[in-house]
Amino acid sequence: MGSNEFDSLVLGLAEFVRRDGRYPYPELLRYALNKLALELTAVPYPRTLTGLLALLEKPVKTWYPRSLLPKEFDSDFGLLYEGGLSEETSRYFYEELLEQGKIPEFATAATKQIAIENYQFYKILGRLQELYNNDSDPECIQQEYVLLRSFLIENGYTTPAQLRKVFFKTRHIDIEEVGDLYEDCEENEPCWNCDRCGPLFKKYGKLRGIKPSACNDHRQDLPYVRKITWQQGLRRLKFGIHLRICLPGLPEIRLFHTLKELQRKYPDQLCATHLYPGIDRYDLQLCFCDGATWAVDIKDYQNPYNLAPKLTPLFGEGDLHYDESFYVIPIQRLQQREDYIEILREQAIKLPSSTHLLSDAVFQERVINKIECLK
Ligand SMILES: [Zn+2]
Structure with missing residues (x-):
């Protein structure tokens, strides 16, 4: 039942931040804080709101009861950051709760409203995917x-x-x-x-x-x-x-423009670059003149342990067939953590070893090498 308490705290805070911290505090937050007051042992429960907000900004692992902490949350982060949700809390809220359909019974109307907003895009996506499979x-x-x-x-x-x-x-x-x-x-x-x-x-x-x-x-x-x-x-x-569409899309579009530029320079070697093929089965498809097709997905996660469970073989049926597949990580992430790729390789147990894991910079080199070989 541990993560239930943690989830109420996250949901309550999401609602609290959305209201800009105005009174009255969301009922869910009050419930979660009452629970927390009983469970907190590592530090004394703060006596003032300012003290509480300061505590919520500290790395969760330094104060939150370890036994109640879900493993999907990166406890090096605080729950809040400069008065807003920390990026890890936002990620957890959208990715682990909303998108997994884990909106508990006790969630309030305000939380459900956030969930509905988030689904607006996925509703369009779902409709287009269905049309894509049936339309002429x-x-x-x-x-x-x-x-x-x-x-x-x-x-x-x-x-x-x-x-x-x-x-x-x-x-x-x-x-x-x-x-x-x-x-x-x-x-x-x-x-x-x-x-x-x-x-x-x-x-x-x-x-x-x-x-x-x-x-x-x-x-x-x-x-x-x-x-x-x-x-x-x-x-x-x-x-x-x-958070979920625009931000992860920026490195995707950046890489797409770089590859388009290569295609413009070397159209006889790199014949096509497709963005989001098959209504988003993966991010990029590259077709070379020797008939080889590469499939690419870009993932920008700070923590390789959060990313690893999300890495699965890329979809490769029909037109989306590929000869090589790649998960590409923005190079800044690898600079922040030297053993990033190593951890990913070790932890991504659903991924075949034939799928390449590399930085965007190394991937671009691979494309250039391939073009050179085809000249
Ligand atoms: Zn910026």
């Missing part, structure tokens, strides 16, 4: 899917006019449902975007990204930090879509 024109559905997904990755902010312009011709995607993946910005609210991690939040007078472990320098004069001028109808990606 899968090519068109594929194109519309890539249009939607890359739009969400490349546009942390949008306006109704832009949505109309981009989606006025799509047959299977409705402008309104794309708009629903965004929320209104407050009038005259200063809005900022980072090219590397998407929309930014202002906390304690500083700009903060959604994933500080990957991108944490957001001084306003940096070239990749841009101010978005407020205008009527300006909308920002909803948090869950930002």
Whole structure:
């Protein structure tokens, strides 16, 4: 029953943060904190709210009862970070709870609302996948899917006019449902975007990204930090879509553009690069002139132990058949932890040894080598 208590604490905090810490505190949070007060032994239970919030920012392993801690949570992180959910708490909330359908009976309407928002994208994805398998024109559905997904990755902010312009011709995607993946910005609210991690939040007078472990320098004069001028109808990606679609998509799109550039230079060797083939069965498919096909999935996780259980053989039926498969990790992750690939190889027990695990930099070298061999 241990993780039940931990999960209520996470769900309660998610709701608390969403309300900007305003009274009354979510019932779920009060319940979880009462439980915590009884179980806490490593440190005394804080007597003030400020003390409590400070405790929740400390690495969970230093204070939370070990026996109640789920193994899927990386306890080097705190539950909160600068007054918001820490990135590990956000990841756990979306990935381990919402997406696994683990919204417990006792979750409140507010938590269920967050879950519904998060499913808006997966609802569209599911519908397009079904159409793709049954429709007479899968090519068109594929194109519309890539249009939607890359739009969400490349546009942390949008306006109704832009949505109309981009989606006025799509047959299977409705402008309104794309708009629903965004929320209104407050009038005259200063809005900022980072090219590397998407929309930014202002906390304690500083700009903060959604994933500080990957991108944490957001001084306003940096070239990749841009101010978005407020205008009527300006909308920002909803948090869950930002976290689960836009953020992981940025390294995918970056690698796609690099490979497209190689294809433009060497069209006789690298004949095609497809993004999200088969409505997102994996991230990239490369076709070489000797008939070889490579399948690539990009994974940006700070902790290899969290990533390993997610690595399974890439789907390879029909058009998605491949000769080589790759899981590609942004090189920054490997620089933060030298034994990253080693741990991944050892822990990813569902993965055949033929699937390559490497950094984006090494992967690009492999592609260039392959092109050289084909010249
Ligand atoms: Zn950033």
